[in-house]
Structure formats: C-alpha cells, structure tokens
Amino acid sequence: LGHDSVYDVILLEYMLWTEGLDLLARRLRQRYPDALIIIIEVWHSAFLRRVDTGQYVTAWVQSKLQKHVPLHSKEFQDFVAQHSESKDWEVHFSEFREDLIQRTASEVGAHIYHMPVPDNKLNAIIDKSHWFAPDGHHLSADGHVEIARGVAHIINNQVIPTHPRIGDFGHGDSCLNWFAQPENQPHFLGYGKFTEFSPTKFAVEVATGGIQMDVYNPFPHDQTLYVMYMAMGPPPSKYPTTLLVVGDERKELDTVTNLNTHQVHVTKMARGGTIPPGKSTISFFPLQTLEMPFRLTGYAISMDIGGED
Numbered sequence: 027l028g029h030d031s032v033y034d035v036i037l038l039e040y041m042l043w044t045e046g047l048d049l050l051a052r053r054l055r056q057r058y059p060d061a062l063i064i065i066i067e068v069w070h071s072a073f074l075r076r077v078d079t080g081q082y083v084t085a086w087v088q089s090k091l092q093k094h095v096p097l098h099s100k101e102f103q104d105f106v107a108q109h110s111e112s113k114d115w116e117v118h119f120s121e122f123r124e125d126l127i128q129r130t131a132s133e134v135g136a137h138i139y140h141m142p143v144p145d146n147k148l149n150a151i152i153d154k155s156h157w158f159a160p161d162g163h164h165l166s167a168d169g170h171v172e173i174a175r176g177v178a179h180i181i182n183n184q185v186i187p188t189h190p191r192i193g194d195f196g197h198g199d200s201c202l203n204w205f206a207q208p209e210n211q212p213h214f215l216g217y218g219k220f221t222e223f224s225p226t227k228f229a230v231e232v233a234t235g236g237i238q239m240d241v242y243n244p245f246p247h248d249q250t251l252y253v254m255y256m257a258m259g260p261p262p263s264k265y266p267t268t269l270l271v272v273g274d275e276r277k278e279l280d281t282v283t284n285l286n287t288h289q290v291h292v293t294k295m296a297r298g299g300t301i302p303p304g305k306s307t308i309s310f311f312p313l314q315t316l317e318m319p320f321r322l323t324g325y326a327i328s329m330d331i332g333g334e335d
Contacts, residue, residue, distance in 0.1 A: 216237035
C-alpha cells in the first residue's frame with residue numbers, strides 16, 4: 027500500500043468462504059480511518075443449486091446429459107429452461123459467509139454491495155449468464171460493468187473527506203509466503219520437503235515426525251505469528267490435523283475450511299502464538315496420516331488482530 031499512499035475509497039471483493047476478510051478490514055480501517063470501505067458480495071453459477079437435491083446447476087446439467095456443456099451454450103440454457111422451473115432453484119449463500127460479511131461491515135463501518143440476484147432463478151441461470159465468463163465462475167466484462175454501477179451508486183451517495191487521515195499499522199508486519207514465490211523457500215529441519223505440489227503452487231510438505239523452522243521477528247516488541255497452509259472443504263479434509271508448537275503455546279491446525287457448499291481447495295490462515303523479538307523456532311507435527319501431507323505455504327508476523335484462536 028505504500029508508506030505515504032492515501033486512499034479515500036477501498037473496495038473488498040469477497041466471493042469465497044475463506045477466512046481473513048475481517049482481519050484485512052480491521053487493518054485497513056486502522057490505517058485509513060476515514061476511508062469509505064465497500065465490501066462487494068459476488069455470486070456465480072456455483073451458488074445456484076437445486077432445492078430438492080442440493081446439486082449445483084452445472085453439475086446437474088452434466089449429470090443429466092452425461093457430458094460437460096458450457097454455461098453459455100444454447101444446449102445448456104435450453105436444457106435448463108425445458109427441464110426445470112424457477113421454484114426448483116435457489117441462490118445459496120452459506121451462513122458462515124453471510125455472518126462474516128455482516129459482522130465485518132458492522133465492526134469497521136463498511137458498506138456492502140450485493141450483486142443483484144433475480145427473483146426468477148431461471149433468469150439468474152439464463153438471462154444473467156452474460157455476467158460471467160465461460161467457466162461460470164469469473165466475472166465477464168458485463169459482470170464488472172454491473173458491479174461498477176452499483177459501487178458508483180454507493181460512492182455518489184456518501185460524503186468523502188477532502189483530506190482523509192492516515193493511521194498506522196502498529197509496529198508493522200513481516201511476511202514470508204512461498205505459495206506462488208518459490209524464491210522465498212524457507213529453511214527448516216526434519217521430516218519435510220519443499221515441493222511444487224501443483225503447477226506454480228509451492229509448499230513445505232510435512233511428514234510424520236514433523237519439522238522445525240526458524241522464524242524472525244524484526245520488531246522490538248512481542249508480535250503474533252500467523253501461519254498459512256492448505257485446507258479443503260467441506261469435510262472431510264484430505265490433509266491431516268497438525269500440531270503447531272510456538273514456545274510454550276500449542277495449537278492444533280484444522281485443515282477443514284468453513285465452506286459448507288461446493289468443494290474447494292484453498293489456503294487457510296490461523297493464529298499460531300506470540301513470539302519475542304529476534305529468532306524463534308517453531309515446530310509442526312502431523313497428528314494423522316491421510317491422503318495428502320500437511321502443506322505449509324507461509325507465515326506472517328504482525329500485531330494481534332484477532333481471528334481464529
């Protein structure tokens with residue numbers, strides 16, 4: 027964000043059900059106390075599901091036709107229109123997601139922009155498909171235009187300070203993330219290896235027996251350690267629950283995300299413990315043997331900003 031940058035409007039687009047929105051919003055509000063923060067709540071085709079079976083629209087069409095059919099194709103849209111009615115469908119938002127957005131907005135004084143959901147759910151599938159890219163997940167140019175209109179309406183109805191104040195980020199932050207940056211490969215000892223587990227995605231894979239890793243707090247005060255690792259949802263996860271030891275503190279890292287709808291494979295952040303200035307050694311010990319090894323993707327050292335304990 028830059029040491030001297032001033033922002034009067036901040037947009038936070040939130041689609042997935044992963045943790046961290048509240049933590050990010052708190053930090054931004056601390057730094058930019060006068061900024062207008064707008065949380066953009068987006069949905070896409072994976073939110074559209076059958077009321078009776080819970081199947082998502084793309085999976086339902088594929089199961090019926092026994093082949094993959096693109097969302098934008100005439101075959102896809104004709105099949106949905108001919109074999110279902112609006113009452114058969116719902117746009118499903120998880121309780122976790124909605125609670126997180128509402129709680130975060132209330133805490134930091136943010137506005138929420140809700141991407142419009144047609145009353146007729148067949149229209150959401152057919153008439154509004156142009157809002158999305160062919161994958162049915164990412165926004166198209168038309169989708170971005172629709173959101174821009176709504177966000178502009180919120181901004182135009184608010185009073186933006188001419189000279190907004192700048193706060194601070196406390197003592198500061200230090201982060202080492204190697205998920206997409208293998209040049210940040212950390213030093214560790216024990217039963218682990220640094221690997222590219224998927225194209226352009228890197229992690230330290232921790233085997234039974236665990237690893238020890240040195241982390242460095244560059245600040246003159248005790249700071250909080252946060253760790254990032256791979257997780258899956260809905261349960262069960264293919265990753266093992268793993269014990270993190272930070273000094274005298276011990277924490278079991280849950281590798282299930284809080285998503286309770288379609289399957290996802292994402293990074294997750296958890297508070298690890300408090301570390302003093304200088305070098306500290308932390309340890310990771312898998313508590314299970316599952317299909318995949320525990321995968322560590324980074325860590326951050328910051329002030330205690332709450333979140334998962």
